[in-house]
Amino acid sequence: MTAPEEIVPAEIAGDKPVKETAQGRKGGAAVLVAIGILASRVFGVLRQSLSAKYLGASGPADAFAAAFKFTNILQNLFGEGALSASFIPTYSRLLAQGDEEEAGRVAGAIASLLALFVAVIVLVGVVLTPLLIPLIAPGFEGERRELTIRLTRILFPGAGIFVMSAWCLGILNSHRRYLLSYSAPVLWNVAMIGALFAAGPRQSTTDLAVTLAWASVVGAALQFLVQLPTAVRLAKHLRLHPYTTSPNVRQIAKSSGPVFVSRGVVQISSYIDQILSSLLPKGMVATFSYASTIAVLPVSLFGMAVSAAELPEMSRATGTDEEVATYLRGRLAKGLRHIAYFVIPSAAAFLALGDVLAGLLFQYGKFTPRDTLFAWGILGGASVGLLASTMGRLYSSTYYALHDTKTPLRFAMLRVALTTVLGYLFALPIPRLLGLDPHWGGAGLTMSAGIAGWVEFSLLRSRLNRRIGPTGVPARFVALLWTAAAVAAAGAWAMRLGALHMPKLLGELAVLGTYGVIYLGMTVALGIPEARAVVARVRR
Numbered sequence: 001m002t003a004p005e006e007i008v009p010a011e012i013a014g015d016k017p018v019k020e021t022a023q024g025r026k027g028g029a030a031v032l033v034a035i036g037i038l039a040s041r042v043f044g045v046l047r048q049s050l051s052a053k054y055l056g057a058s059g060p061a062d063a064f065a066a067a068f069k070f071t072n073i074l075q076n077l078f079g080e081g082a083l084s085a086s087f088i089p090t091y092s093r094l095l096a097q098g099d100e101e102e103a104g105r106v107a108g109a110i111a112s113l114l115a116l117f118v119a120v121i122v123l124v125g126v127v128l129t130p131l132l133i134p135l136i137a138p139g140f141e142g143e144r145r146e147l148t149i150r151l152t153r154i155l156f157p158g159a160g161i162f163v164m165s166a167w168c169l170g171i172l173n174s175h176r177r178y179l180l181s182y183s184a185p186v187l188w189n190v191a192m193i194g195a196l197f198a199a200g201p202r203q204s205t206t207d208l209a210v211t212l213a214w215a216s217v218v219g220a221a222l223q224f225l226v227q228l229p230t231a232v233r234l235a236k237h238l239r240l241h242p243y244t245t246s247p248n249v250r251q252i253a254k255s256s257g258p259v260f261v262s263r264g265v266v267q268i269s270s271y272i273d274q275i276l277s278s279l280l281p282k283g284m285v286a287t288f289s290y291a292s293t294i295a296v297l298p299v300s301l302f303g304m305a306v307s308a309a310e311l312p313e314m315s316r317a318t319g320t321d322e323e324v325a326t327y328l329r330g331r332l333a334k335g336l337r338h339i340a341y342f343v344i345p346s347a348a349a350f351l352a353l354g355d356v357l358a359g360l361l362f363q364y365g366k367f368t369p370r371d372t373l374f375a376w377g378i379l380g381g382a383s384v385g386l387l388a389s390t391m392g393r394l395y396s397s398t399y400y401a402l403h404d405t406k407t408p409l410r411f412a413m414l415r416v417a418l419t420t421v422l423g424y425l426f427a428l429p430i431p432r433l434l435g436l437d438p439h440w441g442g443a444g445l446t447m448s449a450g451i452a453g454w455v456e457f458s459l460l461r462s463r464l465n466r467r468i469g470p471t472g473v474p475a476r477f478v479a480l481l482w483t484a485a486a487v488a489a490a491g492a493w494a495m496r497l498g499a500l501h502m503p504k505l506l507g508e509l510a511v512l513g514t515y516g517v518i519y520l521g522m523t524v525a526l527g528i529p530e531a532r533a534v535v536a537r538v539r540r
Contacts, residue, residue, distance in 0.1 A: 035179060035182075035183070036178060036179050036180070036181065036182025036183035036184075037182050037300050037301050037304060038301055039183045039186050040182065040183060040184075040185040040186050040189065041297055041300060041301065043185075043186050043189035043190060043193065044185075044189050044293060045293055045294070045297075045361055046189070046193060047189045047192050047193050047196070048289075048290055048293040048361070048362065049361050049362055049364070050193060050196040050197070050200060051064075051196065051212070051290070052290050052361075052362035052363075052364065052365070052366070052367040052371075053200070053362075053364040053365035053366065053367065054196060054200035054201075054205070054208055054365060054366065055205050055208060055209065055286065055366065056205075056283075056286070056365065056366025056367050056368075056371070057282075057283030057284070057286045057287050057366070057367065057368075057371045058205050058283065058286070058366065059143060059144045059147075059205075059282060060144075060147060060205040060206045060208070060209040061205065061209070061283070061285075061286035061289075062137075062140070062144055062278075062282065062283065062284075062285040062286050063140070063144050063147040063148040063151055063209060064151055064209040064212060064213065064286075065285045065286045065288070065289035066136055066137040066140065066148050066274060066278065066285055067136070067148050067151035067152040067154075067155055067213070068151075068155060068213075068216070068289075069136075069274050069289070070132070070136045070152060070274070071125075071152060071155040071156055071158065071159040072159065086252050086253075086400075086405070087110055087167075087170045087252055088170050088173060088174055088311055089311070089400060089401060089403060090106065090248050090251055090252050091103055091106060091107060091170065091171070091174045092174045094106065094248065095174060095175070100236045100237060101236070101237045102246075102248065103235070103236075103237075104235050104236050104237030104238045104239065105237060105239055105241075105243055105246065106243070106246060106248045106249055106252070107171060107235040107238055108235070108238045108239040108240045108241055108243075109239075109241060109242050109243040109244070109246060109249045110167065110249070110252060111164075111167050111238075111240060112240045112241060112242045113242050113244075114163065114164065114167055115164060116242075118160045118163045118164065119160065121160070122156050122157055122159065122160040125152075125156045125159075126153050126156045126157070129149050129152045129153050129156070130149050132152070133145055133148060133149055133152075135275075136148060136152065136274065137274065137275070137278040137285070138275060138278060138279070139275075139278035139279040139280075140278060143206075147206060147209065150210065151209060151210065151213045154210070154213040154214060154216075154217065155213050155216060155217065157217055158216050158217035158219075158220040158221075159220075161217070161220040161221055161223075161224050162220050162223070162224075164224055165184070165220070165223050165224040165227060167231075168181065168184075168224065168227035168228055168230075168231040169181040169182075169184075169227070171231040171234055171235050172227060172230065172231055172234070173311075175234045177230065177234065180226075180227060180230060181227060184223045184226050184227050185223055187219060187222040187223050187226055188216070188219030188220055188222065188223045189219065190219070190222075191215045191216070191218045191219030191222060192212055192215045192216055192219055194215065195211050195212055195214075195215035196208075196212065199211045199212075272416075272419060272420050272423055273288070273419075273423065273445050273449070276423055276424065276427045276428070276441070276445055277427075277441075277442065277445065279427075279428065280427065280438060280439065280441045280442060281438050281439055283371065284374070284439060284441070284442050287371055287374055287375055287378070287442065288378060288442050288445070290358070290361075290362050290367075290375060291358065291375040291378035291379055291382075291442070292378070292382075293361075294350075294357055294358065294361065294375075294379060295350070295378070295379055295382040295386075295446065297346070298342065298343045298346035298347075298386060298390060299343075299386070299389055299390050299393070301342070302338065302339050302342045302343055302390060303339060303343070303389070303390035303391070303392075303393040303394065304393065306335040306338055306339055306393075306394055307335075307393040307394045307396070307397040310331055310335055310394065310397055310398075310401075311397045311400060311401060313331065314327075314328060314331060314397065314398060314401030324468075325467075325468035325469055326469075328398055328401070328402075328468050329468055329469055329470075329471055332394065332395075332398060332471045333471065333473075335394050336391055336394060336471070336472065336473045337473055337477065337529075337530060338530060339387075339390050339391050339394065340387065340391070340473050340477065340478060340481060341481060341523070341528065341530040341531070343386055343387050343390045343391075344387060344478070344481040344482055344485055345481070345484070345485045345488065345515075345516075345519045346386060347383040347386040347387060347485075348383070348482070348485035348486065348488070348489055349485075349489070349512075349515060350379040350380060350382055350383040350386070351379075351380050351383040351489075352489040352492070352493070353489065353492055353511065353512065353515060354375070354376035354377075354378075354379035354380050354383075355372055355373060355375075355376040356496070356508050356511050356512060357379065357512070358372045358375035358376055358379065359372045359504070359508060360505070360508040360509070360512070362375065363504075374439045374440070374442060374443075377439075377440055377442060377443030378442045378443055378445075378446050379446075380443060380446075380447075381442075381443040381444065381445065381446030381447035381448075381449075381450065382446040382447075382449075382450065383450070384446070384447050384450030384451060384454075385449060385450020385451065385452070385453030385454055386450070388450070388453040388454040388456070388457035388458075389450070389453040389457070391457060391473075392453065392456055392457040392460055395408075395457070395460040395461060395464060395471075396408045396460065398464060398468075399460070399464070402467075407460075407463055408460065411456045411459045411460055411463075412456065414455065414456065414459070415452045415453065415455060415456035416452075418448075418451070418452035418455060419448060419449050419452040422448035422449075422451060422452060423444070423445050423448040423449065425444075425448070426441070426444030426445065426447055426448040427441035427442070427444040427445045427448070428441060430444060431444060477528075480523070480526050480528065481523070481528070483522075484518075484519050484522035484523050484526065484528075485519060487518060487519075487522055488514075488515045488516075488518035488519035488522065489515065491514055491515065491518040492511050492512070492514045492515035492518070494514075495510055495511050495514040496511045499511060520534065520535070
């Protein structure tokens with residue numbers, strides 16, 4: 001056991017015992033987050049499916065994917081991740097202490113400082129976009145390069161709006177208003193879906209990419225505006241003034257430094273993938289983007305849902321060092337089991353049925369069966385580190401709740417270094433040495449990221465175990481889940497052989513439905529509590 005001041009920072013120490021809310025006991029917060037994310041992701045998958053239909057794996061599709069990925073880095077760097085780790089713990093603590101006036105001042109100060117900073121970044125980004133293209137997609141030339149410049153300039157303001165939307169999310173999450181904050185992105189997706197339906201059949205791929213970029217900016221504004229009234233109402237005593245003299249604002253600024261660097265390190269990993277995929281054959285940037293839509297679903301639905309719900313609750317922990325450690329271990333154990341139950345079958349499905357998933361969602365219009373095959377490779381590679389990446393989110397949230405932002409930063413830097421080296425080797429030289437089609441470099445990218453993710457997860461868990469005591473998921477529980485997933489995959493393949501003469505859509509749905517039913521039935525039969533909870537929720 002470490003010293004008390006290391007377990008319970010001064011910012012959250014107090015004389016009240018640790019209490020768990022009814023909402024936390026029932027897991028209601030995580031469910032609300034999951035519902036919001038699910039709604040958003042369903043519309044996101046529909047958006048990507050329509051993009052694949054009308055843009056395919058074309059040059060304009062590559063340009064849009066590259067431009068959006070780069071501006072998305074800005075959004076993630078300054079937005080949800082950074083605010084979750086630095087703003088929410090302090091703001092939630094003030095709410096728990098009943099100091100709503102100070103909480104409102106802090107919220108207003110952060111909004112003011114964030115708006116000013118983001119405005120400058122967006123302006124500089126729009127002006128310097130041509131100089132940034134070698135950093136965005138060095139493999140692009142000619143028309144793809146010029147279109148990427150144009151699209152990046154359009155998307156930059158939208159990225160700034162997304163950052164301010166993340167401020168709303170921080171307020172809403174701290175007040176346990178999860179459903180609104182995580183379902184708001186539905187409006188962004190709806191704006192782009194509307195553009196695809198309206199312009200897809202009649203515009204060229206180049207013009208459609210431009211239309212889609214403008215629709216993204218409109219959608220970002222809608223996502224922000226739908227959250228703003230509730231966020232302002234909840235943040236009582238809100239004053240848009242940079243109270244830089246406030247100790248709480250300074251605490252957030254102090255925490256945001258390592259978090260900013262940590263998020264920057266994580267985005268470097270994404271940025272490296274962007275560079276390497278631009279060096280692969282034409283169409284792979286777009287294919288990588290389409291496949292990633294599926295790959296991030298389990299991380300978003302289960303890792304993000306649990307982590308987002310747990311961070312405000314963990315940040316409210318008060319009491320002695322042993323009380324806090326016991327409380328955190330309990331919440332971690334429950335969250336990790338929940339994550340494992342859903343993510344393990346997701347990883348198995350990516351590996352065994354990735355082509356069925358990609359075919360069901362994207363193989364229409366300009367997206368060919370060959371493109372589906374390479375998307376399967378990307379999903380198969382992603383399955384390697386899916387569990388580690390998802391559980392690592394919850395471990396990072398635990399560190400943030402303890403106001404420790406430096407430890408996740410150090411391990412994230414190591415992960416990025418590994419991803420850089422392994423990603424290059426797995427994506428470019430190794431496929432050549434093995435005589436493989438260069439398109440399979442996309443699978444190498446996600447596989448290398450998975451290996452690095454396991455290293456980071458192991459370090460996060462090991463260090464936290466020394467700090468608060470043993471954490472993790474029992475090996476027997478994990479083994480049972482993998483067994484159930486393997487049996488389900490075998491059953492799905494049997495259904496696949498029997499569905500060869502069925503219509504494509506019906507056959508794919510039958511295969512995936514068989515997989516899900518067998519997995520649920522197996523885990524219920526094995527007495528897995530999480531499976532019984534799923535059945536109980538469905539019955540209710």
